[in-house]
Amino acid sequence: MTAKISYDKASFKDFENIPDLNLFERAQELSSFLDFMKQKDRLNYRLINYNSAGATVQHKDAAGNIKECVSFVSNDYLGFSQHPAVKQAAIDSIIQYGTGAGSSPLIGGHYEYHQVLEDKLCAFFQREKGSALVYTTGYTANSASLQSLLHKEDIALLDMAVHASVYEGCLLTNTKKILHNNLEMMEMALKDAQHKYRTKLVIIDGIYSQDGDMAPVKEILQLCRQYGAYLMLDDAHGIGVIGKTGRGVLEHYDLLKDIDIITGTLSKTFGNVGGYVISRPEIIEFLQYQSRQNAFSAAATPAITGVVKAIELLDEEPQWQAKLWDNINYLKNGLTGMGLNVGNSCSAIVPVKIGDPHITGDVASLLLEMGVYTNPILYPAVSKKDARIRMSLLATHSREHLDKALAAFEYINKKLELA
Numbered sequence: 001m002t003a004k005i006s007y008d009k010a011s012f013k014d015f016e017n018i019p020d021l022n023l024f025e026r027a028q029e030l031s032s033f034l035d036f037m038k039q040k041d042r043l044n045y046r047l048i049n050y051n052s053a054g055a056t057v058q059h060k061d062a063a064g065n066i067k068e069c070v071s072f073v074s075n076d077y078l079g080f081s082q083h084p085a086v087k088q089a090a091i092d093s094i095i096q097y098g099t100g101a102g103s104s105p106l107i108g109g110h111y112e113y114h115q116v117l118e119d120k121l122c123a124f125f126q127r128e129k130g131s132a133l134v135y136t137t138g139y140t141a142n143s144a145s146l147q148s149l150l151h152k153e154d155i156a157l158l159d160m161a162v163h164a165s166v167y168e169g170c171l172l173t174n175t176k177k178i179l180h181n182n183l184e185m186m187e188m189a190l191k192d193a194q195h196k197y198r199t200k201l202v203i204i205d206g207i208y209s210q211d212g213d214m215a216p217v218k219e220i221l222q223l224c225r226q227y228g229a230y231l232m233l234d235d236a237h238g239i240g241v242i243g244k245t246g247r248g249v250l251e252h253y254d255l256l257k258d259i260d261i262i263t264g265t266l267s268k269t270f271g272n273v274g275g276y277v278i279s280r281p282e283i284i285e286f287l288q289y290q291s292r293q294n295a296f297s298a299a300a301t302p303a304i305t306g307v308v309k310a311i312e313l314l315d316e317e318p319q320w321q322a323k324l325w326d327n328i329n330y331l332k333n334g335l336t337g338m339g340l341n342v343g344n345s346c347s348a349i350v351p352v353k354i355g356d357p358h359i360t361g362d363v364a365s366l367l368l369e370m371g372v373y374t375n376p377i378l379y380p381a382v383s384k385k386d387a388r389i390r391m392s393l394l395a396t397h398s399r400e401h402l403d404k405a406l407a408a409f410e411y412i413n414k415k416l417e418l419a
């Protein structure tokens, strides 16, 4: 018989796979937990937003009235999902091709608009044509590609803070988790794996999604070369934010042409939905035929053409990246000035580290009450003692938006004695 879960101390992880309960009983147990969380005003998930993915959101309060909040939960870093030229490109493509692709890329769903985007991505990453493959999400760009690339003869060495999609992609292979940004442990693991596996693939992010910090890519690449490993880097949060022209962490390190596999998303800076893999043409061709998503799941819709315009805007309108950095610096200075801990963030992701998950929940609820929408990040997304409020900064946040957030943090900081 399963012991009753104490809701007061529980996290979603506790409901993942309760022994002895069948699937409906497990679903019922989670449902009871969600009711409990709702009663405690801790359920800031799946809130319906009545306006666009930008600097503000509109929610309905308990009385059904629309309430506008400043939002720090969208990753539309440069505001391109709302840019008139990006919207127009998507609309034009829908008018030309319709709303769906009708088939998977391998068996009839690969259209001219996909090819134009893939060629554009090759040029953006300074690679020859044939070096890019588009997926329908950034998640599957990682999970589906890795599942076809790595098998039981191989090993993936993962920085432990990589995205959930990478963990899923590595279910069919051997894995070694490396403490976050720990070069010593990386070297030990590479040395150990050197002669034991067919392929050694180190997988890191450019910018990490919970801390907003950067990987020491140069040193990691050097270790990979020394021990005969390949390097894969997911720069979902670096593109548009880092690098002189927004080409991400690899532009920052001047390593754009040196990484074996680059992955990323079209859902953040590029303002759409989708993902991509950049690699040598033979790897791209391998994925076109062997990655199951490309054979068994429908291709991206014509609206993805908005990304082609978003890529051009990075060069044509650099003011958005400059404005984003003004905003990042302003908010971070304000928060650290109050004594709050933003960790090692050097990107548009700004965490406010609190530690205790219950206090973190209270902070998120108070912020929302005060019209500031943020994400409380709790276990298992981070370790149990490392709960935090996570904010994503956008170029489209105004000074008033940031001042409102800072005023709310100042009030809560005093009330709950966070710093």
Ligand SMILES: Cc1ncc(COP(=O)(O)O)c(C=O)c1O
Pocket: 137, 138, 139, 140, 142, 163, 165, 205, 209, 234, 236, 237, 264, 265, 266, 267, 273, 274, 275
């Ligand atoms: C580092 C990282 N990789 C991949 C993804 C998945 O991207 P998508 O939303 O396009 O599926 C995310 C999304 O949050 C991410 O943070």
